Amino acid sequence: MIKLEPRGERSKAMAYASPVFAFLLTVLTGVILFSSLGINPWHALVTLFYTPISDVYGLTELAVKATPILICAIGLSVVFKAQIWNIGAEGQLLMGALTGGVVALQLIDAEGFWVLPLVMISGVLGGMLWSGIAAFLKVHFNSNEILTTIMMNYIALNILLWGVHGPLKDPQGFNFPESAMFGDSALMPILIEGTRVHFGLALALLAVVAIWVLMSHSFIGFQIRVIGMDHGAARLSGFKGKHLTYLTMLISGGLAGLAGISEVAGPIGQLIPSVSPGYGYAAIIVAFLGRLNPFGIVLATFLMGLLYMGGEMAQIELGLPLALTNLFQGMLLFYLLACDVFINFRLRWSGPRKPASALRTEG
Amino acid sequence: MITDSSPLRLSLRGITKRYPGCVANNKIDLDIHAGDIHALLGENGAGKSTLMKVIYGLVKPDEGDVLWEGEPVAIKDPAFARQMGIGMVFQHFSLFDTLTVTENIALALGKEAGDLPSLAKKIKAVSEKYGMTIQPDRLVHSLSVGERQRVEIVRCLVQDIKLLILDEPTSVLTPQEVDTLFETLRQLASEGCSILFISHKLQEVKALCHRATVLRAGEVSGHCLTENEDAASLARMMVGADTPITATFAKQFGTEPVLQVKQLSIPSESHFGMSLKDINLTVNAGEIVGIAGVAGNGQEELLASLSGETLSPPGTLFFKGQDVAQRRPNHRRALGLGFVPEERLGRGAIPDMSLTENSLLTGFLMNLLRKGFVHWNRTRNFTDRINNEFQVKTAGREATANSLSGGNLQKFIIGREILQQPDILVAAHPTWGVDIGAATAIHKALIALRNQGAAILVVSEDIDELFLIADRIGAICDGRISPLTPTEHASIEIVGRQMAGDFQAAS
Structure with a gap:
């Protein structure tokens, strides 16, 4: 019989190995899935994970896909460290896109270096507003942030839809639910000529470094980690729980907003109904897959971006539905959570007992 | 007095229980005779709890035999143990606050309880017979801790009982209540019931028990007749040969008041909490004030208002x-x-954080910060200083707090606070669950801090500890604090009465 047995101490090795195991198990399940669909699994895996990045263009596209996910995920790593479960990066991203987009649309003909920063800041503020509401509800009414942030995702999406179907619709747009294209001064500069890699990627990497410094070297970051691990200890040391709740929610919301405005002022160039194919949700998986560690999150982001591109590729080459991306995302998270059990537990075969030799005594 | 000729009730032969990474019990033998009061002595982590859980059927031993009245038995669960006539009183009571005494006992007994009115009668009869008056229809939350313990004992006695196990029963009692409990236990033993008394308090063991089995690090370090031993020799068996175990400290009086509590009243926020009522207390520079008390009499609330976790009226x-x-x-x-x-x-240390991070937790005012950033090098040095000066046994400063034993972690926390050279130190139960060697080290550190002129307030349930280190002593009961007496003029008897709420009991 197999038994789960507490390890007594967290296994550090397992904490790092778990995402790797989760990925392998996901691939294995994929193989079974493709075989039973009558598709050559090797071919399918190559299509999913290799073909999209088999050329330079593919690699740059991966960077484009990775940008919003990375910005959201690095922000989420901060709140999650505080054990506040902001599931609303998607809504905060959409609000960032919307508010930043509205500002950009007012400035279509404006010129000057100040236009883009203004648009970006508006986007960040939009995201902060959205997460700030959830933080306010949590601090003052003890509302569960998981529920409020999820609900606010739908509100944000519907406000965006209302906007592009109504007041923000391009008058010359043949009644398509899209805004006008933003003016040139409101668009992100391209980083690598001839590709779609834009300034947002630089911002994303900057955010990664900034968050790493915040969490590993600042006293505020230390307080955030403490409050996530033990409220009692934080109170006894005089750390302000309510302030930290606001701070972490605003950081993650602001960064999600930045991701949103970087998309619409970047590769998209206008407000459309489908600003995000679920980047905000993918970022949750990325944050956990990367162990809330900045470096880990960068790696996980590229895997997740690859899944998005692989899903599109599989649709074209193998005729598989785009839902394949979601399926793989779901499996990845599922297996990750399952493997994480082994950080604190180990499997034990209970059968004839071996004599214990090198055991130390209690206490 | 019981002799070896009285029949054996329970025998353990070679009981071994392993947990991942440790052997909790290693080849333990134990004989308890009918009518015997047998002490199981040992420090925290010596394996006492595991052994009694084996006897009560909560833990299955990996090896070894249990003999009950000469017959080998496998005690598969507590229900089976109860059927055999084994009763157990845990350190932490398992009572429902909102139910009556009778209802609680009925729940514990299950089908054997019978109907409530006749059970209530039985409870009344048993409790009176053994001098432990309890009213069967009282709600448990209205009972004192001592009374709750009686409920637990009576619960065992309403059945036919042959072996009663008590786990550290005196830790929640005032000295007077302890005397009453001992009377009850002696009466039970004289009727032929065996008693296994688990404790680390040597004086009590000597006063009550006939025989003792001492455990150290999961093994039996000695069987003895208590009349042939004194407290020092029992302590030796508990801790081994090379641990310092005794110290006495000169008493001294403080000079100027440093910590003053004036007419502090804080109504309790929760239904089962304790309100603080008109507390007046002064701790002077260069003295240790000890506050005794049975748990749940307002200690937590007082400590929280001193630390600042709850704010109080200006x-x-x-x-x-x-x-x-x-x-x-x-x-x-x-x-x-x-x-x-x-x-x-x-609250004291974060289990999954390293010692370095844990030293920053309260030590951040030790010049460890620079413009909002953590000076990790200085923090590491500070951590090393704590570990060296307070002899914290650890794999290093990057070891997580939960990898330390209780005593070592307590030394770390005390060291972290003392090295900040506080003018006021408030310490709650500073040696609770700590082995004798570590406790002595902690006491010495507190005295040294006092001698440097700090004002120290120690709140503890261990009255012996307070008499050892406190210069003035008092008690907390029902959210009030008794007047303080210089320890030299105080007696355990008087402090005991103060713990029970009799504040007139001053010398």
Whole structure:
């Protein structure tokens, strides 16, 4: 019989190995899935994970896909460290896109270096507003942030839809639910000529470094980690729980907003109904897959971006539905959570007992 | 007095129980005769709890035999143990606050309880017979801790009982209540019931028990007749040969008041909490004030209002003459407060964080910060200083707090607070669950801090500890604090009466 047995101490090795195991198990399940669909699994895996990045263009596209996910995920790593479960990066991203987009649309003909920063800041503020509401509800009414942030995702999406179907619709747009294209001064500069890699990627990497410094070297970051691990200890040391709740929610919301405005002022160039194919949700998986560690999150982001591109590729080459991306995302998270059990537990075969030799005594 | 000729009730032969990474019990033999009061002695972590769980059927031993009245048995679960006539009183009671005594006992007995009115009669009869008056229809939350313990004991006695196991039963009692409990236990034993008395308090063991089995590090370090031993020789068996175990400290009187509590009343927020009522207390520079008390009499609330976790009305709390009633914990620390909370893992130290990070947790005012950034090098040095000066046994400063034993973690926390050179140190249960060697080290450190002129307040349930280190002593009961007496003029008897709420009991 197999038994789960507490390890007594967290296994550090397992904490790092778990995402790797989760990925392998996901691939294995994929193989079974493709075989039973009558598709050559090797071919399918190559299509999913290799073909999209088999050329330079593919690699740059991966960077484009990775940008919003990375910005959201690095922000989420901060709140999650505080054990506040902001599931609303998607809504905060959409609000960032919307508010930043509205500002950009007012400035279509404006010129000057100040236009883009203004648009970006508006986007960040939009995201902060959205997460700030959830933080306010949590601090003052003890509302569960998981529920409020999820609900606010739908509100944000519907406000965006209302906007592009109504007041923000391009008058010359043949009644398509899209805004006008933003003016040139409101668009992100391209980083690598001839590709779609834009300034947002630089911002994303900057955010990664900034968050790493915040969490590993600042006293505020230390307080955030403490409050996530033990409220009692934080109170006894005089750390302000309510302030930290606001701070972490605003950081993650602001960064999600930045991701949103970087998309619409970047590769998209206008407000459309489908600003995000679920980047905000993918970022949750990325944050956990990367162990809330900045470096880990960068790696996980590229895997997740690859899944998005692989899903599109599989649709074209193998005729598989785009839902394949979601399926793989779901499996990845599922297996990750399952493997994480082994950080604190180990499997034990209970059968004839071996004599214990090198055991130390209690206490 | 019981002799070896009285029949064996319970025998353990070679009981071994392993847990991952440790052997809790290693080849333990134990004989308990009918009518015997048998002590199981040992420090925290010596394996006492595991052994009694084996006897009560909560833990299955990996090896070894259990013989009950000469017959080998496998005690598969507590229900089976109860059927055989084994009763157990745990350190932490398993009673429902909102039910009556009778209902609680009925729940514990299950089908054997019978109907409630006749059970109530039985409870009354049993409790009177053994001098432990309880009213069967009282709600448990209205009972004192001592009374709750009686409920637990009576629950065992309403069945036919042959072996009663008590786990550290005196830790929640006033000295007078302890005497009453011992009377009851002696009466039970004289009727032929065997008693297994688990404790680490040597005087009590000598006073009550006929025989003792001493455990150390999971093994039996000795069987003895208590009349042939004294407290020192029992302590030796508990801790081994090379641990210092005794110390006495000169008493001294403080000079100027440093910590002052004036007419502090805080109504309890929760239904089962304790309100603080008109507390007046002064701790002077260069003295240790000890507050005794049975758990749940307002200690937690008092400590929280001193640390700043709960704020109090202005004008009720002063540090060095400054009103701090409305200041937050970090401001109070800046004014010279050090604080050792009752929970080591949790409030005192964060289990999954390294010692370095844990030293930053309250040590951040030790010049470890630079413009909002952590100076990790200085923090590491500070951690090393704590570990060296307080002899914390650890794999290093990057070891997580939960990898330390209780005693070592307590030394770390005390060291972290003392090295900040506080003018005021508030320590809750500073040696609770700590082995004798570590406890002595902690006491010495507190005395050294006192001699440097700090004002120290120690809240403890261990009255012997308070008599050892406190210069003035008092008790907390029902949210009030008794007048303080110089320890030299106080007696255990008087403090015991104060613990029970009789504040007139001053010398």
